[in-house]
Amino acid sequence: MNANQVTVLVRQASEGDSAAWEHLYAEYSRLLWGVARRFRLDEHQRADAVQATWLKLLENIDDIRDPACLPGWLATTVRRICSDKVRASQRxxxxxxxxxxxxxxxxxxxxxxxxxxxxxxxxxxxxxxxxxxxxxxxxxxxxxxxxxxxxxxxxxxxxxxxxxxxxxxxxxxxxxxxxxxxxxxxxxxxxxxxx
Missing domain, CATH: 1.10.10 (Arc Repressor Mutant, subunit A)
Structure with missing residues (x-):
C-alpha cells in the first residue's frame, strides 16, 4: 500500500468509515503480530498487546500528523505495550x-x-x-x-x-x-x- 492510500484510509477511518478500519486492520495485523512475537509473552498477552494497539489507534487517529508513517506508529506502539507487559511479568x-x-x-x-x-x-x-x-x-x-x-x-x-x-x-x-x-x-x- 502506498503513502497516498494510507493517508486516505486514515482520514476515512478518523471520520468513522468502518470499511477503512477493516482495510487498515487487514493490512497491518500481520505487522503487529510479527512485532509482538519477538517478545517473551504468551499468546494471550500478545493478543492483548495487539488489541491494545488498535485501541490506541482508535483513540489517537485524529492526532496522527503524517498518516503515511502509520506502519511505524503501529510497530512502535505494540513494541512499547509488549515491553510494558514483559516488565510487569518480572517478579x-x-x-x-x-x-x-x-x-x-x-x-x-x-x-x-x-x-x-x-x-x-x-x-x-x-x-x-x-x-x-x-x-x-x-x-x-x-x-x-x-x-x-x-x-x-x-x-x-x-x-x-x-x-x-x-x-x-x-x-x-x-x-x-x-x-x-x-x-x-x-x-x-x-x-x-x-x-
Whole structure:
C-alpha cells in the first residue's frame, strides 16, 4: 500500500468509515503480530498487546500528523505495550550481587515509566536515597545490603559475614534506619521510606 492510500484510509477511518478500519486492520495485523512475537509473552498477552494497539489507534487517529508513517506508529506502539507487559511479568530485579547473595532492589510493578512525572519523581527519590546511602560508613552499608539479601540470612550468618555480635545486629539496624529516615526527610522525602 502506498503513502497516498494510507493517508486516505486514515482520514476515512478518523471520520468513522468502518470499511477503512477493516482495510487498515487487514493490512497491518500481520505487522503487529510479527512485532509482538519477538517478545517473551504468551499468546494471550500478545493478543492483548495487539488489541491494545488498535485501541490506541482508535483513540489517537485524529492526532496522527503524517498518516503515511502509520506502519511505524503501529510497530512502535505494540513494541512499547509488549515491553510494558514483559516488565510487569518480572517478579524481582536483582541489582547487586554481594558474595553469593543477591540483593533485591525493587519490584517490577514499582517501575512505571509510562507517566513522565512519576518517572521523574522516582529518579529524584532514587538519587536522594543513593546520596544518603553513600554517606553511611562501609560497615553499615554492608549490613543493610545483607539484611535485604535474597534469600534472607539468619543473624548468625550476618554475624559471620560482618564480624558483628548477633545481639548488636538488631539495635544497629534500628539506628541505621533512624539515621536514614532523618536524612531522607531532610531531602524532602515522605516518612515511611525506611520503615
Amino acid at each position: 524481582e530485579k536483582p541489582v547487586e550481587v554481594l558474595g553469593e547473595w543477591r540483593v533485591v532492589h525493587q519490584r517490577a510493578d514499582d517501575d512505571d515509566d509510562t507517566c513522565p512525572v512519576r518517572s521523574l519523581i522516582r529518579r529524584e527519590h532514587q538519587a536522594a536515597v543513593r546520596l544518603v546511602l553513600a554517606e553511611l560508613p562501609e560497615q553499615q552499608k554492608q549490613l543493610l545490603q545483607l539484611l535485604h539479601a535474597s534469600p534472607a540470612l539468619s543473624y548468625q550468618e550476618l554475624s559471620k559475614l560482618t564480624g558483628m555480635p548477633v545481639g548488636s545486629i538488631g539495635p544497629t539496624r534500628a539506628r541505621i534506619l533512624a539515621k536514614l529516615r532523618s536524612a531522607l526527610q531532610a531531602h524532602g522525602l515522605v516518612d515511611g521510606v525506611c520503615a
